[in-house]
Amino acid sequence: xxxxxxxxxxxxxxxxxxxxxxxxxxxxxxxxxxxxxxxxxxxxxxxxxxxxxxxxxxxxxxxxxxxxxxxxxxxxxxxxxxxxxxxxxxxxxxxxxxxxxxxxxxxxxxxxxxxxxxxxxxxxxxxxxxxxxxxxxxxxxxxxxxxxxxxxxxxxxxxxxxxxxxxxxxxxxxxxxxxxxxxxxxxxxxxxxxxxxxxxxxxxxxxxxxxxxxxxxxxxxxxxxxxxxxxxxxxxxxxxxxxxxxxxxxxx
Amino acid sequence: xxxxxxxxxxxxxxxxxxxxxxxxxxxxxxxxxxxxxxxxxxxxxxxxxxxxxxxxxxxxxxxxxxxxxxxxxxxxxxxxxxxxxxxxxxxxxxxxxxxxxxxxxxxxxxxxxxxxxxxxxxxxxxxxxxxxxxxxxxxxxxxxxxxxxxxxxxxxxxxxxxxxxxxxxxxxxxxxxxxxxxxxxxxxxxxxxxxxxxxxxxxxxxxxxxxxxxxxxxxxxxxxxxxxxxxxxxxxxxxxxxxxxxxxxxxxxxxxxxxxxxxxxxxxxxxxxxxxxxxxxxxxxxxxxxxxxxxxxxxxxxxxxxxxxxxxxxxxxxxxxxxxxxxxxxxxxxxxxxxxxxxxxxxxxxxxxxxxxxxxxxxxxxxxxxxxxxxxxxxxxxxxxxxxxxxxxxxxx
Ligand SMILES: Nc1ncnc2c1ncn2[C@@H]1O[C@H](COP(=O)(O)OP(=O)(O)O)[C@@H](O)[C@H]1O
Ligand SMILES: [Mg+2]
Numbered sequence: 001x002x003x004x005x006x007x008x009x010x011x012x013x014x015x016x017x018x019x020x021x022x023x024x025x026x027x028x029x030x031x032x033x034x035x036x037x038x039x040x041x042x043x044x045x046x047x048x049x050x051x052x053x054x055x056x057x058x059x060x061x062x063x064x065x066x067x068x069x070x071x072x073x074x075x076x077x078x079x080x081x082x083x084x085x086x087x088x089x090x091x092x093x094x095x096x097x098x099x100x101x102x103x104x105x106x107x108x109x110x111x112x113x114x115x116x117x118x119x120x121x122x123x124x125x126x127x128x129x130x131x132x133x134x135x136x137x138x139x140x141x142x143x144x145x146x147x148x149x150x151x152x153x154x155x156x157x158x159x160x161x162x163x164x165x166x167x168x169x170x171x172x173x174x175x176x177x178x179x180x181x182x183x184x185x186x187x188x189x190x191x192x193x194x195x196x197x198x199x200x201x202x203x204x205x206x207x208x209x210x211x212x213x214x215x216x217x218x219x220x221x222x223x224x225x226x227x228x229x230x231x232x233x234x235x236x237x238x239x240x241x242x243x244x245x246x247x248x249x250x251x252x
Numbered sequence: 253x254x255x256x257x258x259x260x261x262x263x264x265x266x267x268x269x270x271x272x273x274x275x276x277x278x279x280x281x282x283x284x285x286x287x288x289x290x291x292x293x294x295x296x297x298x299x300x301x302x303x304x305x306x307x308x309x310x311x312x313x314x315x316x317x318x319x320x321x322x323x324x325x326x327x328x329x330x331x332x333x334x335x336x337x338x339x340x341x342x343x344x345x346x347x348x349x350x351x352x353x354x355x356x357x358x359x360x361x362x363x364x365x366x367x368x369x370x371x372x373x374x375x376x377x378x379x380x381x382x383x384x385x386x387x388x389x390x391x392x393x394x395x396x397x398x399x400x401x402x403x404x405x406x407x408x409x410x411x412x413x414x415x416x417x418x419x420x421x422x423x424x425x426x427x428x429x430x431x432x433x434x435x436x437x438x439x440x441x442x443x444x445x446x447x448x449x450x451x452x453x454x455x456x457x458x459x460x461x462x463x464x465x466x467x468x469x470x471x472x473x474x475x476x477x478x479x480x481x482x483x484x485x486x487x488x489x490x491x492x493x494x495x496x497x498x499x500x501x502x503x504x505x506x507x508x509x510x511x512x513x514x515x516x517x518x519x520x521x522x523x524x525x526x527x528x529x530x531x532x533x534x535x536x537x538x539x540x541x542x543x544x545x546x547x548x549x550x551x552x553x554x555x556x557x558x559x560x561x562x563x564x565x566x567x568x569x570x571x572x573x574x575x576x577x578x579x580x581x582x583x584x585x586x587x588x589x590x591x592x593x594x595x596x597x598x599x600x601x602x603x604x605x606x607x608x609x610x611x612x613x614x615x616x617x618x619x620x621x622x623x624x625x626x627x628x629x630x631x632x633x634x635x636x637x638x639x640x641x642x643x644x645x646x647x648x649x
Contacts, residue, residue: 054600055600056596057596077599078596078599078600079599079600079603079604079608082599082600082601082602082603087600088600090597090600093597094591094593094594094596094597096597096598096612096615097616097618098614098615098619099611099612103611104598107603107611108598108603111601111602111603111607112601112602143615143618144597144615
C-alpha cells in the first residue's frame with residue numbers, strides 16, 4: 001500500500017514579476033485504491049494543485065510538503081516524480097509535433113520501467129488499450145496530440161494512464177469537453193487502471209456528472225486555494241443540487 | 253505586373269509564433285544581374301539586397317578576383333555507368349549553363365580552372381548513390397566548379413559531402429533531361445572555421461523531377477544560393493533543407509524558383525534549429541511566377557526553432573505572381589522558441605530532460621527529414637542532430 005501525503009501546501013505563481021499566492025494551505029492524504037474527488041469553481045486553484053504535484057516549473061511551493069511513502073516529492077524533478085509513480089492527466093494536453101504517439105509511449109514506458117518493454121507484448125498491450133478507449137489505430141502514427149480534438153486528447157491521456165500504470169493519478173478535468181459516450185469510455189479506462197493496479201486517484205472536476213461513472217470515496221470542495229469542506233460521496237450530491245454559491249458567498 | 257506577397261497557410265500548418273513580415277522588394281527578382289563576367293559584379297558593401305544579411309567583411313578573400321590554383325581533396329564512389337569527366341569553362345558557358353548571380357559565384361566560375369562533370373547516362377537507374385566527398389585540409393582558398401547531368405529518363409541520387417577546413421566558393425550546375433528523376437544532396441559538415449559560398453543552379457527538363465537537399469551543420473559561414481528554372485512543361489522541383497546553427501555560425505540559404513514555363517511545380521521546405529549566443533541563420537525564399545507560367549503550383553515553407561536566447565533567425569519568403577492562371581501558390585514562415593510546455597509534458601511521463609529535448613527537436617525536423625528519401629542521409633542526419641544537442645546539454649551543464 002502507498003500513501004501520497006500533502007501537508008499545508010502553499011503555492012504561488014509569478015506573473016508579470018508579481019508573486020501571487022494561489023494555494024493557501026492544502027492538506028490531503030490519499031491511499032492506494034482510494035478515489036478522492038476535488039471539486040470547486042473555476043479559478044479556485046485545482047489545476048495549481050495538480051501541476052504542483054507534477055512539478056511544473058511555473059508554480060513555486062512556498063511552504064508545506066508532499067510525500068510519497070515518506071519520500072520528499074518536492075525534491076524530485078518532473079521526470080523523477082513520474083518515475084516514482086505519479087501521473088498527471090492534463091486539462092490541456094500539449095501537442096508535440098513530429099513525435100509519434102507510438103514512439104512517445106514506448107519512450108515513456110521505457111523511462112518509467114527502467115527497461116524497454118518486450119516488443120511483442122507491448123504492441124499487443126497498446127493495441128488493446130487503444131481498442132478499449134475506441135481510439136483508431138492510426139493515432140499511433142500521428143504526432144502526439146497533433147491536431148487531436150479535445151476528446152481525442154483526453155482519451156490519449158487515459159491511454160497513457162493505462163499503459164504506464166502509475167501508483168497515483170491526478171486527473172485534471174478529464175471530463176471537460178467530453179460528450180456522454182466519450183465520458184463513459186474515458187471513465188471506464190480510469191476504473192480499469194484502478195482495478196488493475198490499485199491506483200490512488202485524485203479526480204479534479206468542476207461538474208458532478210463524471211461521478212456517475214467514477215465513484216469517489218471522498219469529496220473535497222476547493223474554494224480560493226483552500227479545502228472549504230470535505231466529506232463522503234453525499235457531498236457531491238449536495239453540490240449537484242446547490243452548486244458552489246454557498247461557498248462563494250462564504251469566502252468573501 | 254502584379255507584385256504579390258501574401259501569407260497563406262495550408263491546413264494543419266499553424267505556426268507557433270509568426271515572426272516575420274513578408275518582405276516585398278522594390279524590384280522584381282527577375283531584374284538581378286546574371287553574368288559570367290566578374291566585372292559585372294562590383295565588390296559588395298553589405299548593403300545590397302542580396303548581401304545585407306551576410307558578414308561580407310569575413311568573406312573578402314572569396315570576393316577577390318584571383319585564382320589560387322588550389323583544390324579540395326576528392327573522394328568519389330561512382331556506380332557503374334556513371335562517368336566523371338572535365339569540361340572547360342568556355343564549353344560550360346557555351347552549353348547554356350545558368351550564369352553566376354553574384355560576385356562570389358562569378359569568381360568561382362572564372363577561376364576554377366575547369367568544370368568537373370558527373371554524367372548519368374540516359375535511362376540509367378542507379379541503385380546506389382553517386383558519392384563525392386570534398387574535403388578541406390589546411391584552410392586553403394578554393395574555387396570549385398561542378399556539373400551534374402542526368403540523362404533522359406535516368407534515376408539517380410548524388411550525395412556531395414563537404415568537410416574539413418577550407419574557404420570554398422563554388423558553382424554547381426545541375427541539369428535533368430526529359431523525364432529524369434534526380435536527387436542531389438549537398439551536405440555541409442565543415443570544420444567550424446570554414447567558409448563556404450555556393451551557387452547551385454538546377455535546370456529541370458520536361459517532365460523531369462529534381463529534388464535538391466541541403467543539410468548544413470558545420471562551417472563558420474555557409475551561404476548557399478539555390479536557383480531553379482524549367483526547360484519544359486511538367487517539371488517538378490523540390491528543395492528540402494535542414495540546418496543547425498551553433499554559437500558563432502552564420503548559415504544562410506537562399507532559394508529562387510523561377511517559373512517561366514507552364515504546368516510545373518515547386519515545393520520548398522527548410523527547417524532550422526539554432527542554439528547558442530550569436531547563432532545566426534538566414535532563409536530567403538523567392539518564387540517568381542512569370543506570365544507564361546500558367547498552371548504553376550508552388551509552395552514554400554520555412555520554420556526555425558530557437559533553442560536558446562541570443563540566437564537569431566531571419567526568414568523571408570517572397571512570392572511574385574504575374575499570371576492569374578495558376579494552380580496554387582502559397583508560403584508560410586515562422587520562428588518559434590523551444591516550447592517548455594512540450595518539455596514538461598514529456599518529462600511528466602518520466603522521460604529525462606535531455607531525451608525529452610531530443611524528442612522535441614527530432615520531432616520538429618521529422619516531416620522534412622522524411623521527405624529527403626535517401627536512407628543513408630536520413631540516418632546520418634538524425635545522429636548528427638543528436639550530437640548537436642548533446643553538445644548543447646554538455647555546454648549548459
Ligand atoms: N499562468 C497563470 N498566470 C496567471 N494567473 C494564473 C496562472 N495560472 C493560474 N492562475 C490563477 O491562479 C488561480 C487558480 O487557477 P487554477 O489553478 O487554474 O484554477 P482552477 O483549475 O481551479 O480553475 C486563478 O486565479 C488563475 O487566474
Ligand atoms: Mg483547472
